Amino acid sequence: MAVVEVRNLHKHFGAGKVHAIDGIDLSTEEGEYLVLLGPSGCGKTTLLRTIAGLEEPTEGDVLIAGQVVTGLPPRARKIAMVFQSYALYPHKSVLANIVFPLRASGMERGPRDERARWAAGLLDIEHLMDRKPRELSGGERQRVALARALVREPTVFLLDEPLSNLDAKLRTSARDELKRFQEEIGTTTIYVTHDQTEAMGLGDRIAVMSDGKIRQIGPPVEVYDDPADTFVATFIGSPPMNLVTRGSTFVGFRPEHLLPVEIVSGERVTMTLDVQRMEYLSGDRHVYGEVTIGDAPSRVIARLPATVTTPIAAGEKHDFAVPAAKLRFFDVETGLRSEPVRLGS
Amino acid sequence: MAAGLTRQRRKLADNDGVLAWAFLAPSVVYILALVGLPFILAIAFSFSDVTGGDPTFDWVGFANFSAIFDDPVFWASLRNTFVFTVISMVLIVIFGKILANILIADFRGKWVVRFLVLLPWTTPVALSSIAWLWLLDSVFSPIDYVLRALGLIENNVYWLGQPGLAIGSVIAVHVWRLVPLAAVIMLAGMLAIPKDVQEQAAVDGAGFWRRMFEVTIPLTAPVIAIAALFGAIFTFTDMTVVQVLTRGGPNNETQVLTSWAYFRGIEGSDIGQGAAIALFLFPLLLAAAIAILRAVRRMEVS
Numbered sequence: 001m002a003v004v005e006v007r008n009l010h011k012h013f014g015a016g017k018v019h020a021i022d023g024i025d026l027s028t029e030e031g032e033y034l035v036l037l038g039p040s041g042c043g044k045t046t047l048l049r050t051i052a053g054l055e056e057p058t059e060g061d062v063l064i065a066g067q068v069v070t071g072l073p074p075r076a077r078k079i080a081m082v083f084q085s086y087a088l089y090p091h092k093s094v095l096a097n098i099v100f101p102l103r104a105s106g107m108e109r110g111p112r113d114e115r116a117r118w119a120a121g122l123l124d125i126e127h128l129m130d131r132k133p134r135e136l137s138g139g140e141r142q143r144v145a146l147a148r149a150l151v152r153e154p155t156v157f158l159l160d161e162p163l164s165n166l167d168a169k170l171r172t173s174a175r176d177e178l179k180r181f182q183e184e185i186g187t188t189t190i191y192v193t194h195d196q197t198e199a200m201g202l203g204d205r206i207a208v209m210s211d212g213k214i215r216q217i218g219p220p221v222e223v224y225d226d227p228a229d230t231f232v233a234t235f236i237g238s239p240p241m242n243l244v245t246r247g248s249t250f251v252g253f254r255p256e257h258l259l260p261v262e263i264v265s266g267e268r269v270t271m272t273l274d275v276q277r278m279e280y281l282s283g284d285r286h287v288y289g290e291v292t293i294g295d296a297p298s299r300v301i302a303r304l305p306a307t308v309t310t311p312i313a314a315g316e317k318h319d320f321a322v323p324a325a326k327l328r329f330f331d332v333e334t335g336l337r338s339e340p341v342r343l344g345s
Numbered sequence: 346m347a348a349g350l351t352r353q354r355r356k357l358a359d360n361d362g363v364l365a366w367a368f369l370a371p372s373v374v375y376i377l378a379l380v381g382l383p384f385i386l387a388i389a390f391s392f393s394d395v396t397g398g399d400p401t402f403d404w405v406g407f408a409n410f411s412a413i414f415d416d417p418v419f420w421a422s423l424r425n426t427f428v429f430t431v432i433s434m435v436l437i438v439i440f441g442k443i444l445a446n447i448l449i450a451d452f453r454g455k456w457v458v459r460f461l462v463l464l465p466w467t468t469p470v471a472l473s474s475i476a477w478l479w480l481l482d483s484v485f486s487p488i489d490y491v492l493r494a495l496g497l498i499e500n501n502v503y504w505l506g507q508p509g510l511a512i513g514s515v516i517a518v519h520v521w522r523l524v525p526l527a528a529v530i531m532l533a534g535m536l537a538i539p540k541d542v543q544e545q546a547a548v549d550g551a552g553f554w555r556r557m558f559e560v561t562i563p564l565t566a567p568v569i570a571i572a573a574l575f576g577a578i579f580t581f582t583d584m585t586v587v588q589v590l591t592r593g594g595p596n597n598e599t600q601v602l603t604s605w606a607y608f609r610g611i612e613g614s615d616i617g618q619g620a621a622i623a624l625f626l627f628p629l630l631l632a633a634a635i636a637i638l639r640a641v642r643r644m645e646v647s
Contacts, residue, residue, distance in 0.1 A: 052548055053547075053548075054544050054547070054548070073547065074544075074547045074548045074550075075547060075548070075549075075550040075551065075552065079548065080548070080549075081544075081545070081548045083541045083544070083545060084541075085539065085541045087539065087541035087542045087544070087545035088542075089542060089545075089546075089559075089560060090542075090564070091563045091564060100546075100549055100551070100559075101549040101550050104549055104550035104551045104552075104555055105550050148549070152549075152550070
């Protein structure tokens with residue numbers, strides 16, 4: 001049974017002018033880590049808030065554990081949510097923050113303190129119990145917010161960009177911790193982010209959203225290797241997938257598959273790269289240039305790993321190739337995946 | 346280019362020190378002339394035998410103070426001032442909070458309602474007090490008319506003529522006048538709470554009352570304190586309501602420090618005693634001012 005399911009969900013703002021959610025069907029599996037990924041304004045946070053009950057959908061239904069909860073207030077949904085700001089109660093101590101949901105549910109003092117200690121132990125914040133939120137670092141605040149979400153044993157965790165307030169270094173370790181934490185608890189989690197690294201690293205499945213719609217949903221490998229359309233292809237991957245026009249088709253390939261021709265063996269498509277610029281980034285060489293497969297030249301990026309030592313310089317022309325199996329084809333009109341096209345070489 | 350830059354001269358308006366004084370000067374002059382000087386005069390008069398008919402200054406020591414201490418009306422005024430202030434303040438905070446909760450709700454035409462609610466505060470006290478004088482009239486009171494029509498009373502009520510009712514009426518007018526101000530202050534405080542925290546409380550399973558008492562009120566406590574103190578100060582220092590409605594009557598039952606100082610000092614022409622009575626406003630106002638500044642400081646810190 002799906003833990004969370006939304007059916008034909010629509011949410012309009014401003015008298016129907018803005019379609020923040022424009023017809024979404026989605027269901028999570030038990031214990032799954034589902035990431036909603038998309039650029040800002042794509043409706044991912046609105047979708048999460050609608051699941052939480054903080055927004056009323058204009059149309060459609062939200063189901064939690066098989067029950068329609070569309071009209072119910074947040075407190076009746078047995079969910080836990082961590083906001084981007086962590087939304088700790090600033091006037092309460094860490095302990096009081098953590099036990100707040102338990103007090104709201106009417107639990108006795110004894111068992112409630114025990115559960116708070118259990119959650120604090122899990123997140124390694126027992127020594128902070130008497131502090132006020134303002135005396136905590138960003139990482140500690142995040143843990144308190146997680147502990148508060150955890151104590152109630154919710155059916156689902158809803159996390160809204162919980163890492164975006166941390167500095168870059170902390171974010172990596174916090175991401176790792178979040179993942180281990182969820183594996184330990186095993187609670188279904190829906191996680192909203194605009195950061196593809198977070199999405200790829202955390203998600204069992206990723207739902208890529210844009211303009212209030214889900215463009216593709218699948219495991220990270222699938223979303224990366226087999227993007228459903230040009231939006232997903234260019235949104236995911238850094239640098240993004242190269243799209244080269246050839247008639248009414250975009251030929252797409254990832255920068256790491258565009259390599260000097262002598263490296264690529266087997267069935268391959270060769271092209272001449274007019275090298276314009278080079279960047280040297282964490283061991284990789286990023287080569288910017290133009291290739292022509294069809295009629296007009298297209299800008300592409302090649303990412304050469306440190307193991308490829310072929311000398312390349314700006315201003316030169318160089319023969320590159322892509323393994324045939326790594327080519328993806330998209331319709332220029334719709335942006336959707338299309339049938340493979342036989343390329344001339 | 347460089348020559349163009351050097352030609353730009355430093356103007357007077359670029360000098361923060363001069364500007365600060367220029368902008369502060371009018372209010373400093375105003376405060377010195379209309380608050381500082383009268384305050385010093387009041388202290389001087391309270392130790393003198395100055396009267397309306399004989400304005401020459403003669404030092405009399407504490408004679409004025411011992412005279413007012415011997416007068417039971419002074420003690421009644423002092424007690425009434427505190428009773429009126431404390432009861433009004435409590436009611437202003439409670440009703441202000443309720444009104445703020447209503448005003449924060451999102452409904453059609455809330456701007457019109459907010460405007461109408463503020464009207465009692467914007468009306469000059471003297472005008473609204475006169476309106477209340479008519480509303481509470483012993484013969485023509487529309488309140489009595491309604492109560493009679495509802496069958497709740499048989500004869501007209503002497504709102505301003507019976508001690509208990511007169512005290513109640515004065516307090517009611519103070520509350521009516523100051524609740525909108527308190528509500529708007531608290532409304533501003535509630536709007537400043539991060540929306541996340543409110544929503545978090547809703548997700549955490551807290552119902553309306555728990556959200557109100559455990560989240561909204563603690564987070565707006567400094568603002569509520571300011572609303573309460575404003576209510577207290579305006580009630581404490583006001584003499585118009587008493588002056589218009591009861592003139593301290595019946596039998597000095599609603600006399601407060603301000604009205605008693607006025608009756609003694611201006612109408613009774615004993616300026617020395619009037620000043621001595623009025624000086625008793627000072628300690629409490631000082632305490633209230635300190636409390637307000639501390640509340641503001643707490644808001645800045647958190």
